Amino acid sequence: MTETFYDVMRRQGITRRSFLKFCSLTAASLGLAPSFAPKIAHAMETKPRIPVLWLHGLECTCCSESFIRSGHPLAKDVILSMLSLDYDDTIMAAAGHNAEAIVTEIVEKYKGNYILAVEGNPPLAEDGMYCIIGGKPFVEQLKYAAESCKAIISWGSCASWGCVQAAKPNPTRATPVHKVPGLANKPIIKVPGCPPIAEVMTAVVAYLLTFDKLPTLDRQGRPQMFYSQRIHDKCYRRPHFDAGQFVEHWDDEAARQGHCLYKMGCKGPTTYNACSTVRWNEGVSFPIQSGHGCIGCSEDGFWDKGSFYERLTDINQFGIEANADAVGGTAAALVGAGIAAHAGLTALNRAKQPGAEKQ
Amino acid sequence: MTELTSAASTAPIYVYEKPVRLWHSLNALLIVVLSVTGYLIADPLASLKGEASEHFLMGYIRFVHFSAGYLLSIALLFRLYWAYAGNEHARQIFLPPLLKTHYWQGVFHEVLWYLFLVKEPRKYIGHNPLAILAMHFVFVWGVLFMIVTGFALYGEGAGQGRWQHTFFSSWVLPLFGSSQSLHSWHHLFMWLIICFVLVHIYVALREDRLSRQSMLSTIVTGWRTFKDDRPVDDESGA
Ligand code: HEM
Numbered sequence: 001m002t003e004t005f006y007d008v009m010r011r012q013g014i015t016r017r018s019f020l021k022f023c024s025l026t027a028a029s030l031g032l033a034p035s036f037a038p039k040i041a042h043a044m045e046t047k048p049r050i051p052v053l054w055l056h057g058l059e060c061t062c063c064s065e066s067f068i069r070s071g072h073p074l075a076k077d078v079i080l081s082m083l084s085l086d087y088d089d090t091i092m093a094a095a096g097h098n099a100e101a102i103v104t105e106i107v108e109k110y111k112g113n114y115i116l117a118v119e120g121n122p123p124l125a126e127d128g129m130y131c132i133i134g135g136k137p138f139v140e141q142l143k144y145a146a147e148s149c150k151a152i153i154s155w156g157s158c159a160s161w162g163c164v165q166a167a168k169p170n171p172t173r174a175t176p177v178h179k180v181p182g183l184a185n186k187p188i189i190k191v192p193g194c195p196p197i198a199e200v201m202t203a204v205v206a207y208l209l210t211f212d213k214l215p216t217l218d219r220q221g222r223p224q225m226f227y228s229q230r231i232h233d234k235c236y237r238r239p240h241f242d243a244g245q246f247v248e249h250w251d252d253e254a255a256r257q258g259h260c261l262y263k264m265g266c267k268g269p270t271t272y273n274a275c276s277t278v279r280w281n282e283g284v285s286f287p288i289q290s291g292h293g294c295i296g297c298s299e300d301g302f303w304d305k306g307s308f309y310e311r312l313t314d315i316n317q318f319g320i321e322a323n324a325d326a327v328g329g330t331a332a333a334l335v336g337a338g339i340a341a342h343a344g345l346t347a348l349n350r351a352k353q354p355g356a357e358k359q
Numbered sequence: 360m361t362e363l364t365s366a367a368s369t370a371p372i373y374v375y376e377k378p379v380r381l382w383h384s385l386n387a388l389l390i391v392v393l394s395v396t397g398y399l400i401a402d403p404l405a406s407l408k409g410e411a412s413e414h415f416l417m418g419y420i421r422f423v424h425f426s427a428g429y430l431l432s433i434a435l436l437f438r439l440y441w442a443y444a445g446n447e448h449a450r451q452i453f454l455p456p457l458l459k460t461h462y463w464q465g466v467f468h469e470v471l472w473y474l475f476l477v478k479e480p481r482k483y484i485g486h487n488p489l490a491i492l493a494m495h496f497v498f499v500w501g502v503l504f505m506i507v508t509g510f511a512l513y514g515e516g517a518g519q520g521r522w523q524h525t526f527f528s529s530w531v532l533p534l535f536g537s538s539q540s541l542h543s544w545h546h547l548f549m550w551l552i553i554c555f556v557l558v559h560i561y562v563a564l565r566e567d568r569l570s571r572q573s574m575l576s577t578i579v580t581g582w583r584t585f586k587d588d589r590p591v592d593d594e595s596g597a
Pocket residue numbers: 379383386387388390391448449451452485486487490494498556559560563564574575577578
């Protein structure tokens with residue numbers, strides 16, 4: 001009755017050889033020693049499979065798109081077969097009421113023992129009416145599924161931070177998963193990015209399923225192993241940054257030479273993600289390698305800070321939207337003008353005073 | 360209004376001990392260096408040509424910024440120690456007597472003086488009450504803010520496990536939400552400190568001429584001299 005991961009994979013037509021290869025690959029991508037491969041294999045042969053329920057709220061499906069393009073086809077096949085993608089409204093076979101029934105079935109059958117993966121987020125305004133799934137607000141489906149899950153994965157910047165649908169003034173009140181009021185108190189793993197890197201996604205799922213525990217998270221709830229360094233820390237253009245060699249225009253010599261994109265607004269120095277090491281599309285490239293700065297897509301609030309092409313971004317706290325130099329420079333100029341005026345008045349005042357001849 | 364009295368004379372009084380004076384000049388120098396290099400970090404100089412291996416301009420600018428940042432922090436720690444070890448005037452900018460009415464009357468009088476509404480300022484051995492207010496709330500807290508956010512930024516580059524990250528970045532980053540916001544606030548507070556410095560220097564020059572006690576010579580030699588022999592208005596007298 002209880003199927004193991006291994007059983008499921010075999011049923012999906014994956015050979016033992018491929019299975020063992022997958023185990024060593026997983027160990028490698030998680031940064032573990034080769035000795036971990038047999039441990040992973042053993043876990044997968046003996047542990048009952050944990051289903052993953054993948055829900056979609058307000059989103060653009062870029063996380064799913066990224067996920068199914070995972071660089072190692074093997075990893076992708078294996079993981080896809082491990083996930084219970086009976087319910088994933090983008091790629092599932094069932095439709096209509098049958099499909100919705102699957103959610104209930106998984107929740108009932110695996111109470112407390114399934115992983116809830118959320119792509120997108122619920123809008124809370126108008127009782128959640130801006131995102132209806134199967135006739136009900138998505139926020140209700142989310143809360144229902146969260147109630148009996150083991151842990152939640154917040155896929156992408158939408159579920160993790162809000163992303164563009166939560167951009168000011170956020171009319172639908174799109175709200176990241178961890179801020180949904182009344183959501184069951186479950187551990188949440190944030191895997192931000194727009195979209196997150198496929199290999200990072202598969203590795204996070206593999207870790208959860210094989211070790212049956214959460215990867216180490218940082219203070220903001222992201223897996224340490226992929227989000228502990230900035231793009232800038234491992235960027236191959238970094239020597240040009242340190243040298244002071246910057247692209248100043250998109251068509252200048254420095255751009256052709258591949259110099260640092262800092263002055264073009266690159267957000268690599270303030271963005272925690274694995275792009276500069278793992279890269280994209282099977283390690284082919286990443287935005288900076290293609291000549292465009294990082295826009296900081298895995299950072300909280302990246303969508304609300306003004307231009308992607310300015311180094312200094314906006315501070316929105318004062319009701320005005322301006323960068324630090326605009327706010328501070330203006331303040332300093334006003335102070336300077338005030339001082340000049342005050343000095344002038346002081347001189348006038350002195351001149352008027354009778355007998356002010358000291359000094 | 361009661362005028363607190365003390366020996367009413369024009370005799371000079373030793374106010375700012377050597378460590379305070381040395382700290383003042385070192386601190387002023389470091390703030391200028393930090394502001395210039397900080398500005399250049401956010402808005403770098405014109406790009407250099409040639410091979411990357413031939414230059415390290417941005418690296419040097421950042422190095423100077425970080426070294427000055429360390430010095431500023433150590434100097435402030437030392438100054439805090441001196442607030443404890445030094446004379447009563449060394450404590451003024453750290454412990455403003457915010458609960459004393461006499462102090463607030465002094466602040467009020469000083470404001471009137473700057474609005475040209477009273478003919479004469481009061482007379483002080485230490486800082487005047489308005490100066491204490493600005494030095495405490497704008498300078499002391501402003502510089503503390505720069506140090507905390509500065510080390511949090513530094514910890515990001517140093518990496519997890521380093522003390523800068525453990526003691527600063529780990530809690531400051533979540534507080535500001537993102538590294539980009541942290542940069543913006545570190546940058547904005549530079550302007551606050553620049554505004555303080557502009558006003559501070561103007562006021563120091565102006566008070567040197569118009570107040571009833573010496574200013575510039577005091578921060579250089581430590582001795583306060585007085586221009587009249589009426590009683591002083593300091594909180595605690597002499
Ligand atoms: C970055 C620049 C500067 C900063 C941040 C700064 C800050 C300060 C601070 C915090 C104090 C209080 C000292 C204490 O009680 O420990 C002070 C006192 C003083 N500073 Fe500055 N200072 C700067 C530059 C200058 C300059 C350029 C001058 C000269 C024009 C100056 C003149 C004075 C004077 C005369 C005092 C004593 C004020 C009094 O006796 O009430 N400062 N400064």
